[in-house]
Amino acid sequence: MFWACDPALTTTIVNSYQVAGPVFQQALTTFLAAQCAIAGDHLWPADATDKVLEDPNYDFIVVGAGSAGSAVANRLSEISDWKVLLVEAGGNPTLATEIPQPYYSNMGTSEDWAYHTEPQEGACRAYKNKGCAWPRGKVLGGSSSINLMFYVRGNKADYDEWAADGNEGWSFEDVLPYFKKSESFMGKFDAEATKYHSKGGYLSVASDDNMHEIEDLIIKAAVELGLKNLTDCNGDSQIGVMKSFTTTKGGTRFSTARAFLSPIKDRKNLHVIKNAIATKIVFKPGTNIVSGVLLNKGGRDIAVNVRKEVVVSAGAINSPQLLLLSGIGPRKHLEDLNIEVKADLPVGENLQDHLFVPVFYTKPGDKKATTLPNIISTFIEYFLHNTGDLIDTSPHRVIAFENTTDPNSPASDMQYHYLIFPPSSYNLLDMFRKHGLSEEVHDKFRKMNENKYTMLVYNTLLKPKSAGRLLLKTKNPFDKPLLYADYYKDIEDLYTVIRAFKQHSLRLGETKAFKESGFKLEWIELDACKRFDKNSDEFLECIAREITFSLYHPTSTVKMGADGDPTSVVDTKLRVRNVTGLRVMDASIMPSVIRGNTNAPSIMIGEKGADMIKKHWLHTHTEL
Numbered sequence: 176m177f178w179a180c181d182p183a184l185t186t187t188i189v190n191s192y193q194v195a196g197p198v199f200q201q202a203l204t205t206f207l208a209a210q211c212a213i214a215g216d217h218l219w220p221a222d223a224t225d226k227v228l229e230d231p232n233y234d235f236i237v238v239g240a241g242s243a244g245s246a247v248a249n250r251l252s253e254i255s256d257w258k259v260l261l262v263e264a265g266g267n268p269t270l271a272t273e274i275p276q277p278y279y280s281n282m283g284t285s286e287d288w289a290y291h292t293e294p295q296e297g298a299c300r301a302y303k304n305k306g307c308a309w310p311r312g313k314v315l316g317g318s319s320s321i322n323l324m325f326y327v328r329g330n331k332a333d334y335d336e337w338a339a340d341g342n343e344g345w346s347f348e349d350v351l352p353y354f355k356k357s358e359s360f361m362g363k364f365d366a367e368a369t370k371y372h373s374k375g376g377y378l379s380v381a382s383d384d385n386m387h388e389i390e391d392l393i394i395k396a397a398v399e400l401g402l403k404n405l406t407d408c409n410g411d412s413q414i415g416v417m418k419s420f421t422t423t424k425g426g427t428r429f430s431t432a433r434a435f436l437s438p439i440k441d442r443k444n445l446h447v448i449k450n451a452i453a454t455k456i457v458f459k460p461g462t463n464i465v466s467g468v469l470l471n472k473g474g475r476d477i478a479v480n481v482r483k484e485v486v487v488s489a490g491a492i493n494s495p496q497l498l499l500l501s502g503i504g505p506r507k508h509l510e511d512l513n514i515e516v517k518a519d520l521p522v523g524e525n526l527q528d529h530l531f532v533p534v535f536y537t538k539p540g541d542k543k544a545t546t547l548p549n550i551i552s553t554f555i556e557y558f559l560h561n562t563g564d565l566i567d568t569s570p571h572r573v574i575a576f577e578n579t580t581d582p583n584s585p586a587s588d589m590q591y592h593y594l595i596f597p598p599s600s601y602n603l604l605d606m607f608r609k610h611g612l613s614e615e616v617h618d619k620f621r622k623m624n625e626n627k628y629t630m631l632v633y634n635t636l637l638k639p640k641s642a643g644r645l646l647l648k649t650k651n652p653f654d655k656p657l658l659y660a661d662y663y664k665d666i667e668d669l670y671t672v673i674r675a676f677k678q679h680s681l682r683l684g685e686t687k688a689f690k691e692s693g694f695k696l697e698w699i700e701l702d703a704c705k706r707f708d709k710n711s712d713e714f715l716e717c718i719a720r721e722i723t724f725s726l727y728h729p730t731s732t733v734k735m736g737a738d739g740d741p742t743s744v745v746d747t748k749l750r751v752r753n754v755t756g757l758r759v760m761d762a763s764i765m766p767s768v769i770r771g772n773t774n775a776p777s778i779m780i781g782e783k784g785a786d787m788i789k790k791h792w793l794h795t796h797t798e799l
């Protein structure tokens with residue numbers, strides 16, 4: 176029970192403040208009601224553990240209620256004859272997940288799987304444990320409940336490249352209807368928007384006419400550097416600078432839990448079991464035909480049977496982990512762990528991600544915004560009036576895309592984000608500590624941010640040539656898998672980041688807009704990079720290898736590919752090869768990571784995958 180929604184508790188709390196007078200009591204009541212309205216348990220489907228125990232037989236079992244899984248469960252349960260079970264390792268969204276602005280506050284909480292990459296020589300060197308932080312949502316809505324809410328679909332070329340590699344049905348033209356199907360676009364429908372956006376879907380996509388002065392500044396500076404000012408990176412062209420659309424509505428985050436689960440929370444044929452982990456896919460004895468899933472809830476094993484199909488939507492880390500635990504993966508790796516091999520497939524290979532390296536700009540400022548009374552009044556304003564700084568992700572909404580080798584190419588190789596930290600904001604939320612960076616970086620960032628606005632330009636490598644891999648550490652489903660990011664394994668990736676520094680991020684300081692604003696380039700003086708001249712490539716390389724970050728977009732570990740593609744795990748209908756009754760639908764199936772943020776594409780994959788299942792079972796009625 177979310178405490179602010181409990182009438183008895185609310186009355187007790189309010190009554191205990193009688194001495195403060197009726198006005199205060201009224202304010203407190205409104206405050207508690209607002210909290211309940213934002214994140215109360217009544218908003219989400221109830222937990223169905225009792226129903227599962229009573230009758231553990233389903234037509235479909237969907238593992239993971241994240242970006243893709245929530246969409247899949249919703250669409251499959253539209254067929255009232257189908258009994259659908261959605262299994263989620265986490266619980267309900269919380270107040271912290273639902274307030275848009277302090278998104279990094281969810282890192283390291285119980286709503287985060289909190290993965291870290293394995294130490295590697297050439298990147299993530301400035302982290303305490305030498306591995307980059309890979310947060311993943313462990314909550315209804317999955318990573319869409321803890322993400323930064325940018326609504327970006329990627330570049331048309333991404334999908335056309337997938338199709339050109341033999342993934343029939345996955346060109347941009349093929350996937351656009353599924354992006355539109357999921358979407359309830361809240362911006363203006365001009366000619367371009369009408370082509371690319373739609374109103375009828377579940378997912379609110381917000382476009383805000385208000386421009387924060389810092390957003391305006393960044394756009395002006397980027398335009399000075401030659402980028403076009405666009406209104407929509409999901410429109411005709413992606414290359415340029417713009418204010419991103421966001422998955423927010425009415426002052427709250429619009430996760431896929433809010434979009435796809437909340438409106439159907441009482442649907443009779445959809446059961447949602449929460450805080451339950453799928454530990455193994457089960458097969459009919461002596462066959463490769465899937466018969467169900469083994470779950471673990473609070474230490475208790477629960478076997479659930481499936482009549483039609485299991486859909487794994489546990490994300491790019493947990494989906495391959497579950498397949499490997501179930502005997503689907505590289506033979507040698509499985510045999511080394513004494514796991515019976517069901518299908519010898521390259522699960523966990525081809526791990527791709529977007530890394531970013533920050534460049535810092537600072538300007539003197541007043542600490543006032545981050546003093547305790549100010550923070551409290553900001554929260555009060557949010558709860559009582561649903562206005563103020565917390566209602567959206569302003570002023571962090573600007574993004575830019577460019578191709579650093581060919582300015583005329585329609586396909587980007589770099590994306591820029593710009594995050595602004597008010598003076599002393601580390602007191603409120605220390606992004607560097609949350610990510611596990613060393614005390615040295617943390618202390619130097621604090622010093623930098625003490626009396627200054629600090630802008631971090633995220634130089635994000637969009638089309639990495641390097642790929643890593645995921646392996647099981649042990650066959651215990653509760654042990655985290657080993658994540659080898661292998662950033663910069665292909666040295667071209669490092670060169671692209673350095674080019675981006677020189678073409679964009681370092682040049683921002685030379686623009687009239689930045690000069691007038693007072694923002695100046697400032698480096699964190701890392702001991703490891705001290706010996707290099709700041710104008711040299713060696714210095715930039717050092718920075719790129721020390722303070723490497725993940726932009727939280729791991730993909731492609733259960734790669735989709737055409738028949739005959741030995742690197743693929745699923746076919747173009749997302750069916751796991753050499754196994755019957757099992758599909759994977761989430762970011763892990765992307766043949767290669769798309770040039771943009773990965774939430775909207777994961778939802779699209781869920782929409783398209785669910786449609787494939789419907790077409791199969793409703794129109795052909797054949798066994799898979």
Ligand SMILES: Cc1cc2nc3c(=O)[nH]c(=O)nc-3n(C[C@H](O)[C@H](O)[C@H](O)COP(=O)(O)OP(=O)(O)OC[C@H]3O[C@@H](n4cnc5c(N)ncnc54)[C@H](O)[C@@H]3O)c2cc1C
Nearest residue numbers: 239241242243264317318322323324325453493762772774
């Ligand atoms: C901090 C952060 C910021 C980001 N910012 C953005 C952004 O601004 N815009 C954007 O487009 N993208 C962003 N992303 C990326 C985007 O959110 C993800 O790529 C996307 O949500 C992935 O969707 P998915 O369905 O593949 O997996 P997820 O959404 O991660 O869903 C997987 C779900 O499966 C559950 N699960 C896992 N294993 C099991 C199991 N064994 N049993 C039961 N349940 C299980 C998980 O708990 C989770 O709920 C961000 C991600 C993070 C973490």
